[in-house]
Amino acid sequence: MEFNAQLKNDKKxxxxxxxxxxxxxxxxxxxxxxxxxxxxxxNTSLIDGMSSWWSVIHGYNNTFINxxxxxxxxxxxxxxxxxxxxxxxxxxxVNLNNILSGNFDRFFYCDSGSVAVEVAVKMAFQYYxxxxxxxxxxxxxxxxxxxxxxxxxxxxxxxxxxMHKDFGNILHTNIFAPKPKSGFFESYEDDHLDxxxxxxxxxxxxxAIIIEPVVQGAGGMWFYxxxxxxxxxxxxxxxxxxxxxxxxxxxxxxxGKMFAFEYSDIAPDIICLGKAITGGYMSFAxxxxxxxxxxxxxxxxxxxxxxxxxxxxxxxxACECANASINLLQKTDLTKTLIGIQxxxxxxxxxxxxxxxxxxxxxxxxxxxxxxxxxxxxxSLTDKFVKKGVWVRxxxxxxxxxxxxxxxxxxxxxxxxxxxxxxxxxxxxx
Ligand SMILES: *Cc1c(COP(=O)(O)O)cnc(C)c1O
Numbered sequence: 001m002e003f004n005a006q007l008k009n010d011k012k013x014x015x016x017x018x019x020x021x022x023x024x025x026x027x028x029x030x031x032x033x034x035x036x037x038x039x040x041x042x043n044t045s046l047i048d049g050m051s052s053w054w055s056v057i058h059g060y061n062n063t064f065i066n067x068x069x070x071x072x073x074x075x076x077x078x079x080x081x082x083x084x085x086x087x088x089x090x091x092x093x094v095n096l097n098n099i100l101s102g103n104f105d106r107f108f109y110c111d112s113g114s115v116a117v118e119v120a121v122k123m124a125f126q127y128y129x130x131x132x133x134x135x136x137x138x139x140x141x142x143x144x145x146x147x148x149x150x151x152x153x154x155x156x157x158x159x160x161x162x163m164h165k166d167f168g169n170i171l172h173t174n175i176f177a178p179k180p181k182s183g184f185f186e187s188y189e190d191d192h193l194d195x196x197x198x199x200x201x202x203x204x205x206x207x208a209i210i211i212e213p214v215v216q217g218a219g220g221m222w223f224y225x226x227x228x229x230x231x232x233x234x235x236x237x238x239x240x241x242x243x244x245x246x247x248x249x250x251x252x253x254x255x256g257k258m259f260a261f262e263y264s265d266i267a268p269d270i271i272c273l274g275k276a277i278t279g280g281y282m283s284f285a286x287x288x289x290x291x292x293x294x295x296x297x298x299x300x301x302x303x304x305x306x307x308x309x310x311x312x313x314x315x316x317x318a319c320e321c322a323n324a325s326i327n328l329l330q331k332t333d334l335t336k337t338l339i340g341i342q343x344x345x346x347x348x349x350x351x352x353x354x355x356x357x358x359x360x361x362x363x364x365x366x367x368x369x370x371x372x373x374x375x376x377x378x379x380s381l382t383d384k385f386v387k388k389g390v391w392v393r394x395x396x397x398x399x400x401x402x403x404x405x406x407x408x409x410x411x412x413x414x415x416x417x418x419x420x421x422x423x424x425x426x427x428x429x430x
Contacts, residue, residue: 003029003041018163025379028386033060036407038391047411049392049401049419054217054249055280058328059406065279068324072317081314088319095326096288099258103267104288108306109314113248113274114148116285119308120270121152124208124242127293130302136207140198144179145212146219147246156210158219175202179216180224184364192231203239208270210244214260217249221369221398223362229264242293248274248285253329254402256338256365269293279325284318337405338365341412345401348416357427369400370423381426388418399423
């Protein structure tokens with residue numbers, strides 16, 4: 001079919017994320033993708049500044065991952081995980097245990113990031129059922145948090161400013177703390193005192209604290225001081241509360257460490273992994289915890305088992321993809337690669353910090369953020385970027401990039417330059 005007809009059918013039949021059916025946004029039709037390039041039907045290409053929402057870290061059409069998948073397809077594409085197991089899943093357990101430095105020795109596989117958050121929260125509730133503390137049925141989350149689109153995950157997103165604020169009345173009620181104030185590169189102020197106050201008051205109701213370590217992602221792209229995480233861990237131990245880190249966006253090298261929690265001195269009780277886990281090839285997620293915690297979850301005071309089991313859990317193709325992606329990561333000098341990317345983005349974005357309409361600029365590892373004073377017109381700005389050959393989708397007042405780690409220096413410079421020029425053209429005349 002000719003590509004205009006294709007786009008017409010797309011508009012007619014498909015609902016895109018956070019979009020209206022009455023006035024749908026235009027979508028760009030992608031023909032193929034390779035390395036950091038997205039190819040359109042007119043044979044032009046875009047440099048991808050988004051890694052398809054944090055996930056495609058090794059670039060598109062990666063030969064190594066392609067081959068791992070092809071080999072696995074010829075063995076087994078899927079079997080149920082109830083009563084059956086397979087090498088890709090087992091090897092992934094070993095790999096995850098390894099790259100998480102042995103901090104977790106019990107893994108649960110599921111379909112997507114949001115489901116991983118559901119699973120982690122269920123673990124926390126079941127853990128306290130196992131301890132006979134059934135009243136612990138709330139989670140403490142943070143302003144500026146983003147944890148996904150399913151109902152429990154929505155109830156953990158910023159209750160005022162998130163995409164899910166309009167569901168307030170039908171969501172599980174949780175407890176919210178102010179976001180950590182001290183920035184990643186600033187000195188640490190006593191940000192945890194607000195939480196200490198909430199815990200003193202509500203500890204008996206709270207099963208877990210959930211937080212995106214170091215980088216709050218889709219809820220505001222805020223980078224905060226890792227000392228905050230150390231303090232949380234202490235308070236959790238004191239009040240008998242579990243600590244859940246949502247590393248769905250930050251995991252697998254994005255911040256310059258394999259996992260963002262490595263910037264702190266502690267590890268959480270439960271960790272959620274997703275997005276880049278398969279190198280962005282397919283939907284998959286994992287939740288890690290310890291055998292000690294799982295043993296409490298599964299004891300006879302609770303239901304005797306962890307009560308979750310999605311149909312496609314531990315899908316062999318997804319597991320093998322994750323193994324291949326982790327394999328590639330282990331061959332990458334992460335610090336060198338990510339600090340290299342950080343340096344180039346910082347050099348360019350420093351110029352944006354001087355723009356009169358820019359409030360703040362921050363760069364950490366492979367994430368560069370320009371925050372403007374006012375919300376930008378996302379579609380108009382995206383179009384300007386596309387005309388300059390780059391794919392960047394701003395939201396609200398945030399223009400941010402997180403390119404694939406394999407991006408060439410030339411492409412990265414072109415990407416940063418296009419962001420500055422596009423932003424200047426869009427806002428300097430207003
Ligand atoms: C994207 C994201 C999720 C949700 O993951 P999905 O795969 O989109 O369901 C949860 N938490 C964080 C921090 C994320 O960035």
